[in-house]
Amino acid sequence: MIIYDRLTELNITLPPVAIPAAAYVPFVQTGKLVFLSGHIAKKDGKVWVGQLGSNMSTEEAKQAARAVAIDLLGTLHAAVGDLNKITRIVKVMSLVNSSATFTEQHLVTNGCSELIGEIFGAKGAHARSAFGVAQLPMGSCVEIELIAEVA
Numbered sequence: 001m002i003i004y005d006r007l008t009e010l011n012i013t014l015p016p017v018a019i020p021a022a023a024y025v026p027f028v029q030t031g032k033l034v035f036l037s038g039h040i041a042k043k044d045g046k047v048w049v050g051q052l053g054s055n056m057s058t059e060e061a062k063q064a065a066r067a068v069a070i071d072l073l074g075t076l077h078a079a080v081g082d083l084n085k086i087t088r089i090v091k092v093m094s095l096v097n098s099s100a101t102f103t104e105q106h107l108v109t110n111g112c113s114e115l116i117g118e119i120f121g122a123k124g125a126h127a128r129s130a131f132g133v134a135q136l137p138m139g140s141c142v143e144i145e146l147i148a149e150v151a
Contacts, residue, residue, distance in 0.1 A: 003083040006119050007073075014074040021137065027079040033090065034079050034148045039071045040140035050141035052132075053102030061141050065094065065111030068144045072112075073119070080150045088149040089116050089126040095143045098132030105130040112144050 007014065017026050018039070027036050041048035041064035048064045050056030077083050094109035096102075109130040116124040136143050 003086070003119060010115075010118065012070055012073075014077050015071055017075050017078045018071065026075050029079060029150070032087075032149050032151070034076065034150055036072055036075050036079070036146045036148070038093075038095070038143040038145040039068050039075065040137055041065070041068050041142040042071065043067065047138045047140050048142070049139040051097045051099055051135075051139075052104070052108065052141065053099030056141055058104045058107050061096065061108040062111035064142045065108050065144060066115050067111075068142055069112040069115040072144060072146045076146070076148055080148075085151045086120065086148050087123060087151050089120055089124045089146065090149055091127045091147040092116070092129075093145050094128070094130040095133045095136060096130065097136045097139070097141050098134075102132055105132045108142060109144070 020026060024037050027034055050061065052058065052061050080086065092112055094112060096105040096108050098105060109128065113128060116126065
């Protein structure tokens, strides 16, 4: 129950798996790897809209990436049944809705990576990519996908 104790300490309640908005599934497991589809940022149950370098600050988008991490953990819990079965967070890929001049995608993505580290400790240290993109579904400011290894 270590992972769930940590979530309680951080006052985090895992959300249910979101219903896909298009033709895909929320997760796929092959062997010991679980691949989570991209999750977009939401605030108060609605898409967290914004574009970095245009109408949103890095700090606000970092909070949006943290919110995405919580949604990802809810999906990961649904996929494996118990987050304590996770042996490693393998990779995080982050897409940040960015203007042509915005260059702090890596700082935005820290919102997700730092929370994963707080929750999983050394098992949460992961490889990562952070990209700036011209637009995301429904105008979301951030979309993140995750790969985890399960026992």
